Amino acid sequence: MSLLEKLDAAASARIAQLPSGLGAFGIPIEEIYSPTEARIGTKRILLLGTNNYLGLSFSPECRKAAHEAIDQEGTGTTGSRMANGNYSGHRALEMEFADFYQCRSCIVFTTGYQANLGTISGLIGPGDVALIDGDSHASIYDGCVLSGADIIRFRHNDVIDLEKRLRRLGERSKNTLIIVEGIYSMLGDQAPLADIVRLKKAYNSTLLLDEAHSLGVLGETGRGLAEKYGLIGEVDFITGTFSKSLCGIGGYCVSNHPQLDQLRYVSHPYIFTASPSPATIAATRAALKLLKNGRELRERLWENARQLYSHLQALGYQVSPEPGPIVATILDSPQQALALWKGLLENGIYVNLILPPAAPEGKSLVRCSVNAAHTTKQIEYVCEVFSRLYSSIIQ
Numbered sequence: 001m002s003l004l005e006k007l008d009a010a011a012s013a014r015i016a017q018l019p020s021g022l023g024a025f026g027i028p029i030e031e032i033y034s035p036t037e038a039r040i041g042t043k044r045i046l047l048l049g050t051n052n053y054l055g056l057s058f059s060p061e062c063r064k065a066a067h068e069a070i071d072q073e074g075t076g077t078t079g080s081r082m083a084n085g086n087y088s089g090h091r092a093l094e095m096e097f098a099d100f101y102q103c104r105s106c107i108v109f110t111t112g113y114q115a116n117l118g119t120i121s122g123l124i125g126p127g128d129v130a131l132i133d134g135d136s137h138a139s140i141y142d143g144c145v146l147s148g149a150d151i152i153r154f155r156h157n158d159v160i161d162l163e164k165r166l167r168r169l170g171e172r173s174k175n176t177l178i179i180v181e182g183i184y185s186m187l188g189d190q191a192p193l194a195d196i197v198r199l200k201k202a203y204n205s206t207l208l209l210d211e212a213h214s215l216g217v218l219g220e221t222g223r224g225l226a227e228k229y230g231l232i233g234e235v236d237f238i239t240g241t242f243s244k245s246l247c248g249i250g251g252y253c254v255s256n257h258p259q260l261d262q263l264r265y266v267s268h269p270y271i272f273t274a275s276p277s278p279a280t281i282a283a284t285r286a287a288l289k290l291l292k293n294g295r296e297l298r299e300r301l302w303e304n305a306r307q308l309y310s311h312l313q314a315l316g317y318q319v320s321p322e323p324g325p326i327v328a329t330i331l332d333s334p335q336q337a338l339a340l341w342k343g344l345l346e347n348g349i350y351v352n353l354i355l356p357p358a359a360p361e362g363k364s365l366v367r368c369s370v371n372a373a374h375t376t377k378q379i380e381y382v383c384e385v386f387s388r389l390y391s392s393i394i395q
């Protein structure tokens, strides 16, 4: 088989796994009106499937900062941080992140995906071990593959399984990077961080926590799961993204280890790519300020999250293990999930359809995510539509 024939075969195999009638996969959004409303085709729809947790995508402060940066510094840096793409804004944002976490250093990457790729592949290599949660995001898995280290998965959020694997590693546990996420992107559940920190200390391992979905969402000042448990000082490396609560694009890693800065010399996903554009950096700096002072936004977000979660649970839907901004309904089959997703869209509600193998344990998910900008009325409307669809689709 030629390379192109192999690609055709792989794509056909993937398409064959999908339920029929999935014409609208990757559906284009024609116009965006606000953090909660957009147009798809001719229909005005309610956005309930974004990662815009604090609802900052249209914030006047961020837009103004981005406009000014374009006017003053142009549209792109045209180069990497190691060469011509290292602007004072990149350094300023790194210092602001380090200050936010009260950590020694920060590195800004061009995407959240690259923050994981670059940090993981810089920290471990052949002969080392990556011990990762079974539900890890692809950026974590790909970073481990790039590193050449041995990859071992432990059962999702199962500290007994994690300890069993650490014990089996013996002396190698010292060369092991344990990787977990603050909030998991599919089911929205949180890592049992206190137990994981206890184990990483007991076995002299190193811990990396990806706060992509928990930045802005958890902790008194929005620093994530590590802040919620008062454990920022105990986690070796924290990565995250600008593309969710901060409404930009880019990623970061913070740490108290002075070695974090050495990654700049060895990490290919940092070295061999163009740096984030001036507008991205300026908007992210403005968003970080809003996030730090965003207690009211977080409270609003959690009110919306609890309202939707408890309502769907009361209706009889099988939902995420715990309440949070990601509220997944878990369906028995891809057909059922597709029917629910289509029913919601017909009623003007946009959510995410997640089918195997992307969803954990072969499940199919209709994944909703709420944000701080949703009104109580909007959430009530969503609950009403879920209620109407329950009898036709689930029962």
Ligand code: PMP
Binding pocket: 111, 112, 113, 114, 116, 137, 139, 181, 185, 210, 212, 213, 241, 242, 243, 244, 249, 250, 251
């Ligand atoms: N980590 C996790 C847990 C994610 O869910 C994502 C994106 N969905 C990323 C990293 C990558 O972030 P980005 O899309 O900003 O590159």
